[in-house]
Amino acid sequence: MVAAPSAASVIALVEEHRPVGPDAFLLQLALPQLPDSLAPGVFAMLSPEDGSGPEIARPFSLYDCPGPNQVSFLIQTLGCGTRALAALPPGSAVRCTFPLGNGFQVAAAERTVVMVAGGVGSAPFLLYAQKRVALGAGANTHFFFGARSGERLYDRQAFASLAICSHFATDDGSLGFAGNVLAAVEAALADNTIPAEALFLACGPAGLLHGFASFARARKLDAWLSLETYMGCGYGVCNACPVPTEAAGALGAWPYARTCTDGPVFSLRDIQF
Amino acid sequence: MLRTQIGDLSLPSPLLTASGTFGHDPAALAFLQPGDLGALVLKTVTPEPRPGNPPQRMAEFPGGVLNAIGLENKGLDYWRREVAPQLEQVSMPVVANAGGHSVSDYVAMVQAFSAMRGVAAIELNLSCPNVQGGIQFSTDQNALAEVVAACKSQAQKPLWVKLSPNVGQIQPLAIAAAEAGADALTVCNTLMGLLVDWRRRRPILANGTGGMSGPAVKPLALRLVWEVKQVVDVPIVASGGARCADDVLEYLVAGATAVQIGTASFRRPQAISEIAQELRQILEQEDLSLQELRASLVWPNPVSC
Ligand SMILES: Cc1cc2nc3c(=O)[nH]c(=O)nc-3n(C[C@H](O)[C@H](O)[C@H](O)COP(=O)(O)O)c2cc1C
Numbered sequence: 173m174v175a176a177p178s179a180a181s182v183i184a185l186v187e188e189h190r191p192v193g194p195d196a197f198l199l200q201l202a203l204p205q206l207p208d209s210l211a212p213g214v215f216a217m218l219s220p221e222d223g224s225g226p227e228i229a230r231p232f233s234l235y236d237c238p239g240p241n242q243v244s245f246l247i248q249t250l251g252c253g254t255r256a257l258a259a260l261p262p263g264s265a266v267r268c269t270f271p272l273g274n275g276f277q278v279a280a281a282e283r284t285v286v287m288v289a290g291g292v293g294s295a296p297f298l299l300y301a302q303k304r305v306a307l308g309a310g311a312n313t314h315f316f317f318g319a320r321s322g323e324r325l326y327d328r329q330a331f332a333s334l335a336i337c338s339h340f341a342t343d344d345g346s347l348g349f350a351g352n353v354l355a356a357v358e359a360a361l362a363d364n365t366i367p368a369e370a371l372f373l374a375c376g377p378a379g380l381l382h383g384f385a386s387f388a389r390a391r392k393l394d395a396w397l398s399l400e401t402y403m404g405c406g407y408g409v410c411n412a413c414p415v416p417t418e419a420a421g422a423l424g425a426w427p428y429a430r431t432c433t434d435g436p437v438f439s440l441r442d443i444q445f
Numbered sequence: 446m447l448r449t450q451i452g453d454l455s456l457p458s459p460l461l462t463a464s465g466t467f468g469h470d471p472a473a474l475a476f477l478q479p480g481d482l483g484a485l486v487l488k489t490v491t492p493e494p495r496p497g498n499p500p501q502r503m504a505e506f507p508g509g510v511l512n513a514i515g516l517e518n519k520g521l522d523y524w525r526r527e528v529a530p531q532l533e534q535v536s537m538p539v540v541a542n543a544g545g546h547s548v549s550d551y552v553a554m555v556q557a558f559s560a561m562r563g564v565a566a567i568e569l570n571l572s573c574p575n576v577q578g579g580i581q582f583s584t585d586q587n588a589l590a591e592v593v594a595a596c597k598s599q600a601q602k603p604l605w606v607k608l609s610p611n612v613g614q615i616q617p618l619a620i621a622a623a624e625a626g627a628d629a630l631t632v633c634n635t636l637m638g639l640l641v642d643w644r645r646r647r648p649i650l651a652n653g654t655g656g657m658s659g660p661a662v663k664p665l666a667l668r669l670v671w672e673v674k675q676v677v678d679v680p681i682v683a684s685g686g687a688r689c690a691d692d693v694l695e696y697l698v699a700g701a702t703a704v705q706i707g708t709a710s711f712r713r714p715q716a717i718s719e720i721a722q723e724l725r726q727i728l729e730q731e732d733l734s735l736q737e738l739r740a741s742l743v744w745p746n747p748v749s750c
Binding site for chain 1: 465466467468472473476488496497499500501502503504505507508509510512514517519659660708710711712713714715
């Protein structure tokens, strides 16, 4: 299946860049219109309309909807695609195909949710946290956010100011728990801050996700991942973003799933990762 | 204004999707306006399901992309059951694209597609650089002629043959395909290339090599279109790096009847509609018709030095 026709490809205008760390920024765009309801974890394919970027657009999880017809994306400046976006002054046109992908289902209020993010992997979780707060479930919503150093806990104030349980971890110990974010999750499981029956959601760099996948498998956690696989189109037509499926899982009828349209959010049960 | 005739097939526009760049089914048509797309060319189908290559399947370079998808597709039975019925609801011509390893594979695909009401024409992908087997069909004129003739004898729909650019001389292959009964030639598939991650001492793609597409290949594909036009009379469908109306007009002037838009649709799902609009504007402003532009290239006189 290709992306639901609800996805549209439009010209968005850059409203603001806000640096949120030494190598990351929030890109705020104005869209002609915005769908009524957006699941956390849906993504957009973005590229400069003036052709200053590469041939292929880049996928970014929706970070926030700051106002009517406004969306923002958390972007780490890494390669030619993100550098081209970073260089666009306010008023520039951005090609934006949105909303794409399945996104995370927001769990019922009774269920404890544990979000685990590294670096810009926090992107899908701001909306998720907001939706949990709206459900009155902030108290059993945990957000574990890890980075190399405190200044790379991008925009952490946005999470800290929400009525959820935020847990920060830094490798250099400059802020919060000293060590890996998974070690922080492990400690919280050990002292019953979080129950093993919680719903675990993770997003971040490949190293973190692989670590999280083995961690979750070993403990038989109900775990879901948002993958950051390289994508060619983002809307299901090019077959460049395969993820191997688990034969016994819901996607097992075919050896590969498409990250863009079957995901980017997958249950760990359904993929080989 | 854009209406285009390829043999017996009348298309609303000279702009087509390129196989493998607009999906396995009609779903992505939702991004396009009716009347802008001439025909929906779908991803290659093979007799048996193919899982495709492991990742990494695509990588970029300045000016284009390299891909080795490996013809991932669910096979003919699935396609007949799940995709073919959807095509009958589609308001524009659909071109089914056939892959295989042997003459009998291709003949089986042509027979099957011929029986499907929603299929308007059949394109033979004899030229995918990313799969084992069948390479002789794109490089050896006798093998090419044999498979095209065998398919033509079974085809009840127009038969298009997609040629490979990965050959020394394309003209003998174009002649062989046309003489064996091809109703149109698609020129051309991707160019075999390699991208290297020197730190890891590995190719970037899991398949090793891949097929180049995107703007970087346009000059080469333009040359091939022009060379093919010199030796055959069948319509030519150009494919390679087109992303705006100027590119399309260049192909038409060089001898193409229609142009496929591939890689450009990745970044801009509605690229074909935007190009169609741009084309209408240019034709109107400059008071030109597609008809008078086609194959109008004036070749410079050779200068001796
Ligand atoms: C990701 C990708 C997948 C492709 N898959 C097929 C395919 O299945 N069958 C085929 O005949 N051509 C395939 N092609 C080649 C295109 O149809 C087209 O001929 C080529 O990309 C050149 O055009 P472009 O520069 O406009 O993309 C593929 C190209 C790309 C980039």
